[in-house]
Amino acid sequence: MITCAEAVRQLWDYLDGNVEESQRELVEEHLAFCRRCCGELEFAEELRGFLASHAENDLPPDVHARLTATLDELSGA
Amino acid sequence: MHVQTLGGAAPLRVGTDAITPCRATSLRDSGVVRADASPDSERATADRFKALVERELPRLYGLARRLAGDDAEDIVQEALLRGYRGFSQLANENAGSEWLTSIVVNCCRDHWRRQGRRVEEVELDEADDFSLFRRIADEDPFPYSDSVHVDFLHQFGSEDVRAVLASLPELYRLPLVLVHMTGYQVKEVAYLLDAPLGTVLARLHRARKLFERELWTYAELHGLLKEGAQR
Numbered sequence: 335m336i337t338c339a340e341a342v343r344q345l346w347d348y349l350d351g352n353v354e355e356s357q358r359e360l361v362e363e364h365l366a367f368c369r370r371c372c373g374e375l376e377f378a379e380e381l382r383g384f385l386a387s388h389a390e391n392d393l394p395p396d397v398h399a400r401l402t403a404t405l406d407e408l409s410g411a
Numbered sequence: 412m413h414v415q416t417l418g419g420a421a422p423l424r425v426g427t428d429a430i431t432p433c434r435a436t437s438l439r440d441s442g443v444v445r446a447d448a449s450p451d452s453e454r455a456t457a458d459r460f461k462a463l464v465e466r467e468l469p470r471l472y473g474l475a476r477r478l479a480g481d482d483a484e485d486i487v488q489e490a491l492l493r494g495y496r497g498f499s500q501l502a503n504e505n506a507g508s509e510w511l512t513s514i515v516v517n518c519c520r521d522h523w524r525r526q527g528r529r530v531e532e533v534e535l536d537e538a539d540d541f542s543l544f545r546r547i548a549d550e551d552p553f554p555y556s557d558s559v560h561v562d563f564l565h566q567f568g569s570e571d572v573r574a575v576l577a578s579l580p581e582l583y584r585l586p587l588v589l590v591h592m593t594g595y596q597v598k599e600v601a602y603l604l605d606a607p608l609g610t611v612l613a614r615l616h617r618a619r620k621l622f623e624r625e626l627w628t629y630a631e632l633h634g635l636l637k638e639g640a641q642r
Contacts, residue, residue, distance in 0.1 A: 406461075408491060
């Protein structure tokens with residue numbers, strides 16, 4: 335049996351599939367009875383989605399023009 | 412020259428020699444551009460490089476923005492110079508996207524080194540046990556709301572997120588951005604950074620916790636907390 339603190343420390347790695355099988359079972363055993371850590375797990379998933387949703391690739395037109403000019407000169411266009 | 416591979420497919424790291432960022436008007440004079448390069452094969456190679464970069468440019472710039480903030484343009488420009496020099500050595504052009512990503516990452520790391528940044532491990536402290544989930548719940552003026560955690564995150568715009576990322580030490584920002592905002596697997600980041608898998612996992616764990624803590628700090632400082640949740 336692991337404590338809440340131990341479970342919380344492993345939740346992200348658990349979501350990423352980066353915990354060993356024995357640890358995964360311990361985390362799941364803990365989640366089966368700990369409502370608060372289930373909330374922590376759901377929030378960790380929210381945070382992962384939050385990070386991914388802010389991974390925009392906006393390229394301002396002026397920056398695009400300057401970088402394209404560099405590329406044109408490098409490639410001899 | 413130091414060469415790594417990602418999944419054994421493509422050279423990931425071209426020369427790490429510092430190249431002074433320079434504007435387009437000086438490239439030919441500097442000798443970076445081969446003024447006498449005229450054979451068809453070189454023309455075709457240059458065209459393929461250009462086509463690859465044109466496809467990848469928004470993504471590369473977005474990555475550089477998340478890693479290096481306002482220095483992103485200089486980073487990408489330097490990456491283009493390095494990429495152009497190393498493109499003919501790229502064994503598998505299908506891996507060109509990952510190859511360019513690795514060049515941008517290496518340009519960022521060299522940029523930080525040139526700035527004299529020491530990338531140090533953060534001491535194990537309360538950050539490791541910080542829980543944004545608990546903090547939001549503890550400070551929530553409306554404790555019976557089901558959406559308080561999601562509401563908290565919705566307060567942040569992209570500029571806010573970039574500012575929070577910028578507050579993280581580079582050592583931690585790098586794996587966080589690569590894994591959670593670029594889609595790399597942890598083992599790919601380990602290859603890319605030439606670091607042991609366990610080290611990257613530990614830094615990623617610390618990075619998430621620091622990010623949680625800095626989100627809360629930023630929300631406090633910038634008035635993003637609901638009235639009553641501010642100290």
